[in-house]
Amino acid sequence: AEAQLRQIQKLDAVGQLTGGIAHDFNNMLAVVLGGIELAKRRHAEGSDEVGRHLDSAAEGANRASALTRRLLAFARAEPLLPQAVEARTLIDGMSDLIDRTLGDAIRVETVHDSAGWHVWVDRHGLENAILNLAVNARDAMDGRGALTIATGTTTLGDGSVGQCVAGDYVTIAVSDTGCGMTADVIERVYEPFFTTKPVGKGTGLGLSQIFGFVQQTGGEIGIASQPGAGTTVTLYLPRHAAAPPAAEPTALPDAALPH
Numbered sequence: 252a253e254a255q256l257r258q259i260q261k262l263d264a265v266g267q268l269t270g271g272i273a274h275d276f277n278n279m280l281a282v283v284l285g286g287i288e289l290a291k292r293r294h295a296e297g298s299d300e301v302g303r304h305l306d307s308a309a310e311g312a313n314r315a316s317a318l319t320r321r322l323l324a325f326a327r328a329e330p331l332l333p334q335a336v337e338a339r340t341l342i343d344g345m346s347d348l349i350d351r352t353l354g355d356a357i358r359v360e361t362v363h364d365s366a367g368w369h370v371w372v373d374r375h376g377l378e379n380a381i382l383n384l385a386v387n388a389r390d391a392m393d394g395r396g397a398l399t400i401a402t403g404t405t406t407l408g409d410g411s412v413g414q415c416v417a418g419d420y421v422t423i424a425v426s427d428t429g430c431g432m433t434a435d436v437i438e439r440v441y442e443p444f445f446t447t448k449p450v451g452k453g454t455g456l457g458l459s460q461i462f463g464f465v466q467q468t469g470g471e472i473g474i475a476s477q478p479g480a481g482t483t484v485t486l487y488l489p490r491h492a493a494a495p496p497a498a499e500p501t502a503l504p505d506a507a508l509p510h
């Protein structure tokens with residue numbers, strides 16, 4: 252509980268800090284990029300050495316700009332717009348995107364238990380979380396292996412996963428056959444900026460962002476991992492008893508409503 256509180260305070264502090272810095276930093280980068288662009292134009296055909304240097308400077312600045320945009324999105328803590336979302340439908344709707352993100356050498360499988368369970372979440376936030384988990388799985392598998400996304404439901408007791416409150420939860424479990432994590436890594440994964448990936452590849456914000464999202468949704472997150480064998484990250488989101496479309500049409504935006 253202590254560690255979790257520290258985690259949340261740290262997320263808060265990072266949010267405030269990055270919000271203040273990222274915005275100004277992005278403006279400065281725009282100046283740098285503008286300068287490079289002008290220099291390239293004056294230099295005409297950028298096919299020689301100077302042109303190459305300018306290109307790599309632009310590439311670096313663009314990468315830095317992408318990172319600050321991620322930091323801004325992280326700091327902004329955009330207001331969540333919760334609605335009834337069927338976990339199964341949301342994940343099926345992402346399958347093309349996930350296939351494309353993971354490439355041909357990774358087999359993707361989705362497993363849903365028979366009923367369609369609803370959660371009360373910000374749809375965009377949940378999609379983001381799942382995509383982030385899929386990207387982490389891809390990176391852990393070094394381009395080949397199997398990814399499984401499973402939805403289901405479970406009843407948890409008080410504190411049986413993290414700080415959860417007793418109740419019914421929808422589970423979304425993302426499993427990979429990748430490199431796995433050591434206990435030391437598992438202990439630190441929710442820390443903002445903790446990453447084991449090379450500079451330019453990892454930001455260390457993925458899991459801390461998911462952690463924040465899941466906390467705000469009243470859920471929990473669990474990790475089971477074995478070095479060399481693979482990892483399962485499970486999101487536990489409070490189960491929502493969805494009203495029938497006729498009674499609350501706005502709760503089910505994807506349902507085809509009779510005119």
Ligand code: ADP
Pocket residue numbers: 387388391427429430431432436440445446447448452453454455456457458459482
């Ligand atoms: P990033 O992906 O940018 O490094 P994350 O917060 O998403 O940031 O992840 C932090 C670290 O946790 C990763 O650098 C990696 O070491 C570890 N990790 C996350 N997901 C997995 C996974 N599926 N398999 C193995 N390690 C993982």
